[in-house]
Amino acid sequence: MANVNLEVKMECGLPASVRYTWPGKDEAFACPVHANVIQHVARALGMHLQMIPLAPLDRVAHTCENVLSGEEVEARNGDG
Numbered sequence: 005m006a007n008v009n010l011e012v013k014m015e016c017g018l019p020a021s022v023r024y025t026w027p028g029k030d031e032a033f034a035c036p037v038h039a040n041v042i043q044h045v046a047r048a049l050g051m052h053l054q055m056i057p058l059a060p061l062d063r064v065a066h067t068c069e070n071v072l073s074g075e076e077v078e079a080r081n082g083d084g
């Protein structure tokens with residue numbers, strides 16, 4: 005069995021569905037899955053993070069820039 009290399013950083017790359025601005029950072033884009041994750045993180049920090057849904061054309065133009073966790077990379081690789 006090959007070990008999963010947790011050093012590997014792989015961007016999500018799915019079509020973005022929302023845009024948001026994390027305090028002190030530039031505007032970023034997220035797919036529905038990562039939008040959910042980011043909202044949970046923000047809530048855990050007691051922050052209100054506003055997410056703006058993208059218009060259909062913008063969804064095509066932007067992809068999710070979030071880095072996948074090791075488990076997510078493994079799941080994608082296993083998906084063929």
Ligand SMILES: [Zn+2]
Pocket residue numbers: 016017018034035036037038068069070
């Ligand atoms: Zn994503």
